[in-house]
Amino acid sequence: MRYLILGSGPAGIAAAKAVRNLEPDADVVIATEEYAAPYLRPCLPDIVSGEMEPTAIDDPQGKTLAAEKIEIRTGKRARRVDSAKNRVAFSDGTEETYNFLLIAVGGSPIxxxxxxxxxxxxxxxxxxxxxxxxxxxxxxxxxxxxxxxxxxxxxxxxxxxxxxxxxxxxxxxxxxxxxxxxxxxxxxxxxxxxxxxxxxxxxxxxxxxxxxxxxxxxxxxxxxxxxxxxxxxxxxERLPSVGFLEGSGVKAGTGILVDEYLRTNVSNIFAAGDCAEVFDINRRESRINFGWRSAIKQGQLAGENMAGGGKVYIRNTEDYFGLLYGSPLLERAK
Ligand SMILES: Cc1cc2nc3c(=O)[nH]c(=O)nc-3n(C[C@H](O)[C@H](O)[C@H](O)COP(=O)(O)OP(=O)(O)OC[C@H]3O[C@@H](n4cnc5c(N)ncnc54)[C@H](O)[C@@H]3O)c2cc1C
Missing domain, CATH: 3.50.50.60 (FAD/NAD(P)-binding domain)
Structure with a gap:
């Protein structure tokens, strides 16, 4: 089985690890447009201010990928998804095939x-x-x-x-x-x-x-x-990066529309994190649950479900945009 994950943010990495836990022999590949090793996006302002150096914001989740036999291919920007042929084309001219695809591409600023x-x-x-x-x-x-x-x-x-x-x-x-x-x-x-x-x-x-x-x-x-x-x-604010899905048959509103299992309308394609508009079974509506912690939870669940888990995503408001790193905002502003 080959799992292809687009995006090396918290959702993509958590998904890759979840798949690996359940399927020790599967091919698990993360393809991301980034060249940098996975990092903690919430710490970017501290890079601007000089309070932290780039090496200090490596994402701890990303440090064990090689040991877990999760391949990460950098500099790969997904350009087109051919869902009939289970294939993704990248802007460098290469292609990747998959049995299951997770889209975890986050968003880009308005x-x-x-x-x-x-x-x-x-x-x-x-x-x-x-x-x-x-x-x-x-x-x-x-x-x-x-x-x-x-x-x-x-x-x-x-x-x-x-x-x-x-x-x-x-x-x-x-x-x-x-x-x-x-x-x-x-x-x-x-x-x-x-x-x-x-x-x-x-x-x-x-x-x-x-x-x-x-x-x-x-x-x-x-x-x-x-x-x-x-x-x-x-x-x-960041809007979900969904432009490359045009013509793929994957349905998107503001974000990629997924059901409570984080599955899109195409049965072997899932989405998680800031790019996903998740169906909330309690409110009976779709919404984007932004935030680092929420992305990890969604990524993990999507990974488990791609590997056959069948678990329902329940939104927890505490996951929404948790302030994770550094001191509280008011302290930081001093
Ligand atoms: C400055 C800043 C501060 C923040 N502070 C906080 C905070 O304190 N607390 C909090 O909870 N959240 C914070 N956030 C939000 C948080 O970073 C996001 O909610 C989280 O990163 C979402 O994770 P994700 O995995 O869904 O997407 P992302 O982290 O955005 O990762 C998406 C990945 O996909 C890649 N990608 C995009 N398009 C493509 C493509 N076409 N092909 C291949 N790869 C692609 C991207 O390069 C990236 O690596 C902050 C965000 C910013 C910008």
Whole structure:
């Protein structure tokens, strides 16, 4: 039996390990677009601020893959899934076949239109490469604009301020998929950020970005204010990466639609983690359960079910976006 897993995040790794536990002789292959060894995405802001080095954020789950005979193929971006032929095509021209496929590709940040007109001006904060690029650019920059609602905006603003940047945090409102921190905590942390010198512009948006000379940009807010800066960091929510499934027959809404066993409408294809829109049997509705811990749980269950487990996924609100690493947010903001 050959299990192919797309994505080396917490969902993909947990699934691979679950399969290996149940099927010692199966081929288990993780194919991921990343080149880096699996890492703890929640620690990316600490890479930006310089509080942690890249080697310190290796994902402990990922360290035993070779010993467990789980093959990891890096630099493989899935481009197309041919579900009739059980085959995935990658952007490097190679292909992989499977008996069971797990899609655990997470999401990518929502990028506002105003940024797309000036691609040189902004950085996303989603991968280890992004965090290192932001840090390197901040060495040549004085003023950084952070754009994004809720937790991710706070973390990016905190990290850049710690690095000595003048930071203007533009928060466009409430996160679309829910805020992992309560309104009360957010108010306290925002106050702390202000005390540390972060300027906050709440409930406004970025209307336009002008490139003055390839180094300095003018950000114009919806309220008409103009801010000169050398970098813009988009710390926005992540939308499931489902574009490559077009034509595959796998159904997707906002995320990949799976039933309570994390199985898609194609019987040998499963999905787990931030890319999956899971059917919640208690609420009788589909929803995305973002978060690191939730991704591990879903990945594990999907792995077991691909290997014949037949277990039902029950959503636990505590799994939603647990703050796992480092000290509590308010402490970090000090
Ligand atoms: C800055 C930041 C801070 C965060 N902080 C927290 C936190 O404190 N607590 C918390 O619970 N959550 C946090 N999160 C969210 C958490 O990281 C995610 O919920 C979690 O990583 C989801 O795991 P996943 O396995 O579903 O997807 P991901 O971790 O996104 O992994 C998906 C993998 O698939 C790969 N991939 C994508 N597309 C393809 C493709 N087409 N082909 C092959 N591979 C592909 C990606 O490169 C990646 O390796 C944070 C996220 C960010 C960006």
């Amino acid at each position: 990028v506002p239109l105003a940024f797309l007109r000036n691609p040189g001006a902004f950085f996303t904060l989603n991968t280890l490469g992004d965090a290192l690029r932001i840090r390197a650019h901040a060495m040549r920059s004085d003023v950084a604009v952070v754009y994004g609602p809720g937790y991710l905006g706070i973390e990016a603003a905190r990290a850049l301020r710690k690095l000595g940047q003048q930071v203007v945090w533009i928060s466009p409102g409430l996160p679309r998929f829910g805020n992992p921190i309560s309104g009360e905590a957010e108010v306290k942390i925002t106050e702390q950020l202000r005390n540390n010198g972060v300027r906050t512009l709440e409930a406004t948006d970025i209307a336009d970005v002008l490139d003055l000379n390839g180094k300095t940009y003018v950000v114009r807010t919806a309220g008409g204010e103009e801010i000169r800066c050398q970098m813009i960091v988009a710390a926005t």
